[in-house]
Amino acid sequence: xxxxxxxxxxxxxxxxxxxxxxxxxxxxxxxxxxxxxxxxxxxxxxxxxxxxxxxxxxxxxxxxxxxxxxxxxxxxxxxxxxxxxxxxxxxxxxxxxxxxxxxxxxxxxxxxxxxxxxxxxxxxxxxxxxxxxxxxxxxxxxxxxxxxxxxxxxxxxxxxxxxxxxxxxxxxxxxxxxxxxxxxxxxxxxxxxxxxxxxxxxxxxxxxxxxxxxxxxxxxxxxxxxxxxxxxxxxxxxxxxxxxxxxxxxxxxxxxxxxxxxxxxxxxxxxxxxxxxxxxxxxxxxxxxxxxxxxxxxxxxxxxxxxxxxxxxxxxxxxxxxxxxxxxxxxxxxxxxxxxxxxxxxxxxxxxxxxxxxxxxxxxxxxxxxxxxxxxxxxxxxxxxxxxxxxxxx
Numbered sequence: 001x002x003x004x005x006x007x008x009x010x011x012x013x014x015x016x017x018x019x020x021x022x023x024x025x026x027x028x029x030x031x032x033x034x035x036x037x038x039x040x041x042x043x044x045x046x047x048x049x050x051x052x053x054x055x056x057x058x059x060x061x062x063x064x065x066x067x068x069x070x071x072x073x074x075x076x077x078x079x080x081x082x083x084x085x086x087x088x089x090x091x092x093x094x095x096x097x098x099x100x101x102x103x104x105x106x107x108x109x110x111x112x113x114x115x116x117x118x119x120x121x122x123x124x125x126x127x128x129x130x131x132x133x134x135x136x137x138x139x140x141x142x143x144x145x146x147x148x149x150x151x152x153x154x155x156x157x158x159x160x161x162x163x164x165x166x167x168x169x170x171x172x173x174x175x176x177x178x179x180x181x182x183x184x185x186x187x188x189x190x191x192x193x194x195x196x197x198x199x200x201x202x203x204x205x206x207x208x209x210x211x212x213x214x215x216x217x218x219x220x221x222x223x224x225x226x227x228x229x230x231x232x233x234x235x236x237x238x239x240x241x242x243x244x245x246x247x248x249x250x251x252x253x254x255x256x257x258x259x260x261x262x263x264x265x266x267x268x269x270x271x272x273x274x275x276x277x278x279x280x281x282x283x284x285x286x287x288x289x290x291x292x293x294x295x296x297x298x299x300x301x302x303x304x305x306x307x308x309x310x311x312x313x314x315x316x317x318x319x320x321x322x323x324x325x326x327x328x329x330x331x332x333x334x335x336x337x338x339x340x341x342x343x344x345x346x347x348x349x350x351x352x353x354x355x356x357x358x359x360x361x362x363x364x365x366x367x368x369x370x371x372x373x374x375x376x377x378x379x380x381x382x383x384x385x386x387x388x389x390x391x392x393x394x
Contacts (some may be wrong), residue, residue, distance in 0.1 A: 001063045001064060002030065002031060002032065002033065002034055002063070002064040002065040003032065003033035003034070004033075004034065004065070005033055005034060005035040006034075006035050006036075006037050006195050007158070007180055007193070008158065009035070010090075010094055010195040010196055010197070010198075011198075012035045012085070013035075013084065013085050013087050013090075014082070014083065014084050014085070015033070015034075015035050015083050016080050016081065016082055016083065017031035017032055017033045017034060017080065017081060017083055018031065018032045018033075018079055018080045018081075019031060019073070019079060019080075019081060020032050020064075021064075022073070025072060026069075026072030026073055027068060027069045027070075027071065027072055028066050028067070028068050028069070029050070029066075029067050029069065029073065030064050030065070030066060030067070031050075031065070031067065031081075031083075034058075034065050034067070034083070035083065035085060036048065036055065036058045036065070036067060036083070036085065037058065037090070037093070037194070037195055038058040038059055038060035038065050038066075039057075039058065039059070039060065040060050040193055040194070041118070041192060041193055041194050042097075042100075042117065042118035042119050042120055042194075043093055043097050043120050043194045043195070044093065044120055045057055045058035045059070046058055046085055046086065046089065046090055046093075047085075047086045047089055048083065048084050048085040048086045049083070049084050050067060050069060050073065050081050050082075050083050051073050051074060051081040051082060051083075052074075052082075053069045053070060053071050053072075053073055053074075054069065054070040054071075055067055055068070055069060055070075056068055056069065056070050090195065091197075092225070092226060092227065093120060093194075093195060094195050094196055094197050094202075095197060095202065095203050095204055095224045095225035095226065095227070096120050096125045096223075096224050096225070096227065097118075097120065097192075097194045097195065097196060098156060098184075098196045098197045098200070098202070098203050098224075099125070099146075099203045099206055099222065099224030099225070100115075100118050100120075100125060100127055100222075101182060101184060101188055101190055101192070101196070102146050102149055102150070102184060102187070102188070102200060102203060102206070103115075103127060103142065103146050103206065103208075103220075103222060104118075104127060104170065104171075104188070104190075105170060105184060105187050105188035105190075106142050106145045106146045106149070106187075107127075107129060107142055108170055109145075109187070110141060110142060110145055111138055111141075111142065113129050113130060113131045113134075114129070114130045114171065115127050115128070115129060115130070115171070116128040116129065116130050116217060123227070124209070124221050124222070124223055124227070124231075125221070125222055125223070125224075126219050126220060126221050126222070127219070127220050127222070128214060128217045128218070128219050128220075129217060129218045129219075129220060130217060131217065131218050132213075132216050132217070132218070133213075133218065134211060134218040134220070139208050139211065139220070142208065143206060143207070143208045146206040147205060147206050149184070149187060149200050150200045150201060150203050150204065150205070150206060151201070152200065153199050153200055153201035154184055154185040154186065154187060154199065154200045155184075155185040155198070155199055156182060156183065156184055156185070156196050156197060156198055156199060156200065157182075157183045157185070158180065158181070158182060158196075159180075159181050159183065160178050160179065160180055160181070161178070161179055161181055162177070162178060162179070163175055163176050163177060163178070163179050164176075166179055166181070166191075168189055169181070169189050169190055169191055170188055170189060170190050171190060171191075173191040175191065179191045180192065180193055182194075182196055184200065202225075203224050203225060204224055204225030204226065204228060204229070205224070205225070205228040205229065205232075206222065206223075206224050206228065207222060207223045207224070207228040207231060207232065208220060208221070208222050209221045209222065209223065209231070239253060242257065243256075246260060275314070276314060279314030279315045279317075279318055280314070280318040281318075282315050282318065283314075283315045283316070283317070283318020283319040283320075283321070283327075284318060284319075284322070286300050286302075286315070286319050286327075287300075287318075287319050287322045287325060290325075292324070293392055295324075296324050297324050297325070297326060297345060297391070297392065298322070298324055298325050298326070299325075299326045299327075299328070299391060299392035300319060300325075300326075300327050300328070301328045301329075301330070301385070301389070302315075302327075302328070302329045302330070303329075303330045303331075303332070304329070304330070304331050304332070305331075305332050305333065306331060306332065306333045307331055308331075309329060309331060309336055309337075309338045309372055312329045312338065313338065313340075313370070315327075315329075316329060316338060316340035316370065317340065317370070319340065320340045320341055320342040320345075320369065320370075321342070322342065323342055323344055324342060324344060324345055325341070325342040325345060326339070326340070326341045326342070326345055326347055326391055326392070327339075327340040327341075328340075328385070328388050330381060330385055332378060332381070333378075334374065335362075335374065335375040335376070335377060335378055335380065335381040336372065336373065336374045336375065336381075337353070337357075337362075337364075337372065337373060337375070337381060337384055337385065337388075338370070338371070338372040339352065339353045339366075339370070339371050339372070339388060340369065340370045341368070341369060341370075342369075343369065347391060348368045349366060349367070349368055349369055349370055349371045350365055350366040350367045350368055350370075350371040351368070352371075352388070352391075353365070353366065353371040353372070353373060353384075353388075354366075354371065354373075356383075356384045356387040356388060357373040357375065357384060359383070359387075360375055360380040360381075360383045360384050361375070361376050361380055362374055362375035362376065362380055362384065
């Protein structure tokens, strides 16, 4: 059995322990006691070093805890070893985990919303709340109240109690026997095995960010302490760059960006209208310049070395809006073809092109008025164009 030192002292950074077991390779070892926290309850494992060898993972195996090392322990370290925790990582986890308890307590106290789960990631942490929706006003209220509790510097305490005799927890525990209870003075009591700060002031600023709907719950992304400061600085610098782009102050940036977006939308509408007008003009010009065949059918082939067939669809539609009209467009790279036909042309564009594509090893389709497809080679494209050219020669 491994004695868990972090249960009673989250601030223990260095300790000595005896190696009680190891695997055949010597990289997975077991100690008689440990302050290294294993992954559990949404909180990741600690890192650090054992006898100078980097610790890369800590695994809870029930009665004992496995310590996975980057390399085997030196041969002389078979008994007691010096252990050192990566304190920067540990304290960050303490800030986030204690911040989670604080936030969960606030959401329950102020809004009556329970926390379903907690996850602590490398860059941010999340809690899943048992509610189908959460508006901005309530998020702001929860953030404000959590930071008030930080400023009040409330005491966090660790105690142990029998599960059957404990009734005042924020969230009932399914565990039996002795429970480890983390209490925030006057605000919260929760069963938890994680590492925590001693006072709420050490949590630092609490910043709520993104909301997501997850399986009829709301997931709240949050950052505490150093993470919140780092993120706030990054946000400020990003907004400052935007304000420079729009030549305004930081406070005026939202309005300036909104005005520029509206101008861009209006410009985009005008561009699309001009493109449509130009396509209609080009289609009409092509139709007027096309010589009718013996049957009165006007046939035009537009061939381009490269590009996108979507750019020419509007011209094809304009051309075939006229009577007795067939329009063919082709791209050499990548090999592709488009066929459009007027309703009175007697040509079913979808049926004709699909058959031609199948015979040439291509694929595609469409309706009776317009169809398009791709081909595996330039030679295959030539065969399709030859087939479509029969329309004009008929």
